[in-house]
Amino acid sequence: MTVIDSRRTPLTFDSIVPGTGLAVALKLSRADLIATVAASNLRGRGGAGFPTATKWNLAAAAKVAEGECKFVVCNADEGEPGTFKDRVLLTEYAPLVFEGMTIAARAVGAKRGILYLRGEYVYLRPALDAELARRRKDGVLGAAIGGVAGFDFDVEIRMGAGAYVCGEETALIESLEGQRGEPRNRPPFPVDTGFRNQPTVVNNVETLAAVTAILAKGPEFFRKLGSERSAGFKLFSVSGDCDAPGVYEFPLGLTLRELLEQAGGTDAKAVQVGGASGVCVPAAQFGRRIAFEDVATGGSIIVFGPHRDMLAVAKNFMEFFCEESCGQCTPCREGNAKLLEGIRMLERGECSTAYLRELRLLGETMQLASKCGLGQSSPNAFLSIVEHFPDEVLGRSLAAAGGTR
Amino acid sequence: MLVGSQQKLQDDIRALVQRHGRTRDALLPILQDLQAKHACVPDFAMQVVADELGLHPAEVYGVVSFYAFLGHEPRGRFVVRLCRTVSCELARTAPVARQLENELGIAFGETTRDGRFSLEWAACLGLCDQGPALLVNDRVYTKVTPERVHAIVEDCRRVFGAHAAQTEPAAHAAQPALAAEGGVTP
Numbered sequence: 001m002t003v004i005d006s007r008r009t010p011l012t013f014d015s016i017v018p019g020t021g022l023a024v025a026l027k028l029s030r031a032d033l034i035a036t037v038a039a040s041n042l043r044g045r046g047g048a049g050f051p052t053a054t055k056w057n058l059a060a061a062a063k064v065a066e067g068e069c070k071f072v073v074c075n076a077d078e079g080e081p082g083t084f085k086d087r088v089l090l091t092e093y094a095p096l097v098f099e100g101m102t103i104a105a106r107a108v109g110a111k112r113g114i115l116y117l118r119g120e121y122v123y124l125r126p127a128l129d130a131e132l133a134r135r136r137k138d139g140v141l142g143a144a145i146g147g148v149a150g151f152d153f154d155v156e157i158r159m160g161a162g163a164y165v166c167g168e169e170t171a172l173i174e175s176l177e178g179q180r181g182e183p184r185n186r187p188p189f190p191v192d193t194g195f196r197n198q199p200t201v202v203n204n205v206e207t208l209a210a211v212t213a214i215l216a217k218g219p220e221f222f223r224k225l226g227s228e229r230s231a232g233f234k235l236f237s238v239s240g241d242c243d244a245p246g247v248y249e250f251p252l253g254l255t256l257r258e259l260l261e262q263a264g265g266t267d268a269k270a271v272q273v274g275g276a277s278g279v280c281v282p283a284a285q286f287g288r289r290i291a292f293e294d295v296a297t298g299g300s301i302i303v304f305g306p307h308r309d310m311l312a313v314a315k316n317f318m319e320f321f322c323e324e325s326c327g328q329c330t331p332c333r334e335g336n337a338k339l340l341e342g343i344r345m346l347e348r349g350e351c352s353t354a355y356l357r358e359l360r361l362l363g364e365t366m367q368l369a370s371k372c373g374l375g376q377s378s379p380n381a382f383l384s385i386v387e388h389f390p391d392e393v394l395g396r397s398l399a400a401a402g403g404t405r
Numbered sequence: 406m407l408v409g410s411q412q413k414l415q416d417d418i419r420a421l422v423q424r425h426g427r428t429r430d431a432l433l434p435i436l437q438d439l440q441a442k443h444a445c446v447p448d449f450a451m452q453v454v455a456d457e458l459g460l461h462p463a464e465v466y467g468v469v470s471f472y473a474f475l476g477h478e479p480r481g482r483f484v485v486r487l488c489r490t491v492s493c494e495l496a497r498t499a500p501v502a503r504q505l506e507n508e509l510g511i512a513f514g515e516t517t518r519d520g521r522f523s524l525e526w527a528a529c530l531g532l533c534d535q536g537p538a539l540l541v542n543d544r545v546y547t548k549v550t551p552e553r554v555h556a557i558v559e560d561c562r563r564v565f566g567a568h569a570a571q572t573e574p575a576a577h578a579a580q581p582a583l584a585a586e587g588g589v590t591p
């Protein structure tokens with residue numbers, strides 16, 4: 001039986017003994033616990049890069065309604081095209097992920113945890129359920145965790161049902177509440193008005209595992225890695241035209257070229273950083289750094305070899321967004337459809353430069369006017385591809401239309 | 406729908422409400438379990454669920470129609486979902502898609518007339534380093550080639566045969582007993 005092992009480099013998580021992080025956390029006051037995470041400079045690994053300690057501080061300070069409780073949600077909806085590192089974490093390092101949830105619960109005073117697992121990952125569920133059962137037996141979930149009176153916390157798993165937008169944290173909460181996964185207006189933010197209108201921390205799988213590592217090895221170890229504004233190690237999901245696709249761990253701040261050397265893709269003509277909602281970086285810019293201050297990413301790196309048709313790539317992404325837009329707001333619902341139509345015109349060689357300019361303006365409007373991150377970022381790939389590959393995009397003949405090859 | 410099967414559906418729903426609770430946040434788990442057992446959430450079931458949870462049926466319909474994994478049309482016993490996102494496309498999804506259509510005799514979005522197979526497109530399955538990737542129910546197949554498609558389909562047919570021999574067919578989420586090469590047991 002084949003086992004899917006995507007790991008291509010050793011991971012820091014291999015060196016973390018489960019239980020160590022939580023043991024350290026239980027010895028700290030809540031304020032000191034959050035201060036430790038703050039000292040690591042950890043920023044969210046789900047894409048947006050929000051400082052984790054800041055989020056926890058807000059949730060810790062937020063008030064709970066009578067008879068209700070705070071929640072910690074692990075966002076395991078991993079739907080960004082080209083991302084699969086959370087699958088690896090949930091398969092190989094689930095104890096560290098659940099431990100991170102427990103540490104988060106300790107920090108903010110949450111009683112309930114929810115792992116929101118995308119429907120496509122249902123095959124991971126039996127092992128995750130078994131791990132939860134094991135943790136209850138070992139007393140690291142349930143009542144008085146670690147013998148600390150009043151520290152009660154348990155985790156349940158809820159399944160997604162095939163909707164990318166449910167990875168957006170407010171859509172995720174809507175979904176948990178039995179609604180269509182339509183993002184909410186923000187503010188209020190989940191940290192004070194989340195699941196059941198109670199304070200809710202939503203963190204990515206990798207963020208939570210990193211918290212466990214930070215507690216176990218100390219914040220200094222983490223902050224020393226990476227760049228000034230992008231601390232720590234990060235997992236990258238590398239796919240596409242390279243010799244060794246898979247999951248890599250690097251400190252943030254490395255250049256795209258350095259990453260491509262590791263994965264065997266130095267002849268690439270472009271790399272999509274950050275998945276469908278990220279940007280397409282051409283070879284001339286491979287000296288750019290993967291970091292929040294330069295090219296940000298939740299970890300998706302898709303490599304395009306010299307022979308690829310970049311317009312076909314843009315089309316694939318735009319089809320994805322047309323399918324996955326929740327349709328709630330006009331810029332996104334109509335805008336994505338218009339951009340896709342424009343890409344089809346370009347494909348047939350029927351798009352004037354003036355109309356292409358209109359499309360670019362539309363894309364910029366969507367970035368500004370869409371309600372959630374999906375519509376705000378869906379034009380990115382199209383915009384960066386027409387910017388960097390004008391000669392591939394304009395003046396095509398019908399014969400060139402087709403797949404990515 | 407026959408009265409007997411309506412009764413059974415009603416009983417199933419009551420049991421699910423018992424298990425997941427009568428609150429609004431139980432709606433999705435209830436619908437997911439119904440989908441798994443009955444291969445769809447029929448209109449009649451939406452009505453019953455709405456009554457049980459004190460909702461308007463249109464709200465239940467709104468939820469069922471939102472999620473790709475739920476639907477009111479019956480799906481096949483085996484739902485084949487092929488990733489159509491970019492990394493898999495680079496690894497050549499197109500010939501696999503074509504061969505799936507050939508082997509099953511249906512197009513994407515359709516269900517075979519015997520109710521065994523549905524063929525669907527999926528968004529990125531999180532197996533982008535192993536494409537082309539597909540799911541059959543909750544089983545993963547990676548690095549699929551057109552040549553392997555036949556074995557994957559046959560794998561399912563064998564299981565179906567085994568289940569069909571029983572008087573009461575097992576749950577709809579039947580799994581192939583044997584994985585083709587590259588199949589991964591959960």
Ligand SMILES: Cc1cc2nc3c(=O)[nH]c(=O)nc-3n(C[C@H](O)[C@H](O)[C@H](O)COP(=O)(O)O)c2cc1C
Nearest residue numbers: 044045046075077078079167168169203204207373
């Ligand atoms: C359309 C969309 C999809 C998203 N999908 C995910 C996802 O699958 N996993 C994830 O962790 N965050 C996803 N996010 C980001 C979440 O909204 C949220 O910022 C994140 O879970 C916060 O966790 P972090 O601070 O630990 O990164 C998505 C955002 C948008 C706009």
Ligand code: SF4
Nearest residue numbers: 326328329332372375
């Ligand atoms: S931007 Fe798109 S996905 Fe987000 S709320 Fe608007 S329509 Fe829905």
Ligand code: FES
Nearest residue numbers: 488493530532533
């Ligand atoms: S692109 Fe096919 S699994 Fe991600």
